[in-house]
Amino acid sequence: MQYQEIIFQVPALQVDTAAAIANLAVPYGIYIEDYSDIEETAPKIAHVDLIEQELLKRDREHALIHLYIPLEQNPGEAISFLQERFQAAAIPYTVTQNVVNEEDWATAWKRYYSPTKIGSRLVVVPSWESYEKKPDEIILTMDPGMAFGTGTHETTQLCLQLLEQYISSESHLLDIGTGSGILAIASLLLGGKDAVGVDIDETAVRVAKENAAANGVADRIEWIAGDLAQKVNGKFHIITANIVADVIIRFIPDLKRFWMPGSVFIASGIIDSREQDVIQALSKAGMKILQRVTAGGWVALAAE
Numbered sequence: 001m002q003y004q005e006i007i008f009q010v011p012a013l014q015v016d017t018a019a020a021i022a023n024l025a026v027p028y029g030i031y032i033e034d035y036s037d038i039e040e041t042a043p044k045i046a047h048v049d050l051i052e053q054e055l056l057k058r059d060r061e062h063a064l065i066h067l068y069i070p071l072e073q074n075p076g077e078a079i080s081f082l083q084e085r086f087q088a089a090a091i092p093y094t095v096t097q098n099v100v101n102e103e104d105w106a107t108a109w110k111r112y113y114s115p116t117k118i119g120s121r122l123v124v125v126p127s128w129e130s131y132e133k134k135p136d137e138i139i140l141t142m143d144p145g146m147a148f149g150t151g152t153h154e155t156t157q158l159c160l161q162l163l164e165q166y167i168s169s170e171s172h173l174l175d176i177g178t179g180s181g182i183l184a185i186a187s188l189l190l191g192g193k194d195a196v197g198v199d200i201d202e203t204a205v206r207v208a209k210e211n212a213a214a215n216g217v218a219d220r221i222e223w224i225a226g227d228l229a230q231k232v233n234g235k236f237h238i239i240t241a242n243i244v245a246d247v248i249i250r251f252i253p254d255l256k257r258f259w260m261p262g263s264v265f266i267a268s269g270i271i272d273s274r275e276q277d278v279i280q281a282l283s284k285a286g287m288k289i290l291q292r293v294t295a296g297g298w299v300a301l302a303a304e
Contacts, residue, residue, distance in 0.1 A: 004075050005098040006067040008082060014091045015063035016297055017271055020244045021085045022065045034063040071099070118157050119164040122186060127214060138189050141214045142182060143207070158293050158300035159242045159268040160186055165291075166238055166264045166302065167192045174198070174236040174258055176228055176251060177243040181208025181221070187238065188217040198224045198232060228254065235260040241267050242300075245274035249281045256285070264290065268300035275299045 010018040015034050022030055067082075069075045079095060086093050115125045117137075125131040127143040163186060167173075171192040175184040178197030185208075187195050199205050205225045212218040224231050228251050236258050241248050248267045255265060265287065270278050272294065279289065282303050291302040 002071050002099055002101055003068040004071060004073075005100045006069065006075055006079060007096045007098070008065040008067075008086070009062050009094045009096075010065065010086070010091050012061055012063045014089075015065075017089055018063070018065060018086065018091050018093075020269065020271055021089065021091075022067065022082060023269075024081075024085070024244060024246070031066040031068070032063060033066070068100070116157075118160045122160060122164065122190065124182070140182070140186055140189055142180060142185075142211055143214070154295040154298045155242050155269045155300070156182060158295055158298060159183055159240060159266055161293060162266045162268075162291060162300055162302050163187060163238070163240065164190055166266070168237070169193065171237045172196075172235070173238045173240065174229065174232060174234075176239070176241040177247070178208055178223070179204050179242075181211045181223070183240045183242060184208070184221050185212055185215050185217055187240075188220055189215060192238075194220045194222075196222045196224065196232060196234070196236070198226055198229060200225070200227050229258065232258065234258065235263075237263055239263065239265045241265075242269045244269050245271060245278050248278055252278075252281045252285050252287075255287075263304065265303045266300065267303070268298070270299040270301070272297050272299050275301075 008018070008022070012034055015032065019032050022032075067078060069078060075097065083093075083095070115123055115129055115131045117123050121136060121138045122140060123131065123133075123137050124140045124142050127141050131139065133139055160183065163183060167187055167190045169191050171187065173184060173187040173192055173195040175187075175195060175197045178184055178199045181197050184195040184197035197205075197208055199208070202225045205223045209218065209223050212221050212223075228247070237260065239255065239258055241251055248270065267278060278301065282289065282301070287303045289301055289303050293300050
């Protein structure tokens with residue numbers, strides 16, 4: 001199958017903000033190239049000298065955001081959307097278009113995805129990698145495909161760190177914008193009872209189902225394709241949303257539908273410059289902040 005590849009080149013220093021904006025352009029596949037810290041990360045991701053040398057020659061000043069859109073769809077809407085958002089955020093960019101085969105991009109990201117220790121117990125291991133489990137570690141086998149959520153991004157790691165602290169053996173979890181399913185699956189591996197994962201992208205839901213099966217928890221997770229929680233019913237002890245600030249703010253007024261005494265809301269994907277906007281929305285909904293964690297300019301909040 002062939003796809004239209006839309007490539008936005010942005011300054012590497014602004015790639016986190018640009019990437020968060022690009023993720024609003026779902027349900028398209030997104031692949032981000034950022035080599036600004038390649039000297040530090042190359043030993044972890046390059047398994048042969050040839051790949052390492054190739055990577056070390058890459059542009060360190062700019063990052064590339066690739067969007068992949070089926071040929072039968074018009075890319076103009078996604079391009080216009082991102083151009084408008086980048087301009088509003090004062091992010092300079094250039095944009096180019098190509099036509100590529102699916103096999104040329106669907107597995108390219110695998111080179112940059114290696115086992116990642118998160119929190120005190122959890123290790124996220126790509127399905128094609130071998131890993132020797134250490135005592136007390138919990139292994140989460142993950143093949144994200146083109147769904148967001150490999151465990152390597154700060155937003156996912158922050159969410160998992162908080163999740164590890166609040167999960168219990170009785171926890172029912174709702175994960176909004178589940179992507180690869182990493183948070184819903186992790187909640188069960190960490191001892192939770194069951195989970196519901198929701199994503200607007202049907203491809204993400206398919207990938208999440210496959211990941212749940214690979215981790216032996218498929219019978220305890222319900223997957224729903226839909227916008228936010230429109231198709232969700234029930235009450236939950238923990239609600240997670242690793243999305244972006246604008247979508248989190250839109251979802252907060254709906255939280256009360258799923259709330260029970262002692263429930264905790266974990267929100268991540270928040271750029272630090274938007275933190276106060278999210279806190280204000282939580283306060284307006286009558287919620288208070290339990291915990292705040294940060295990494296790389298991103299913020300995750302736990303609230304009750």
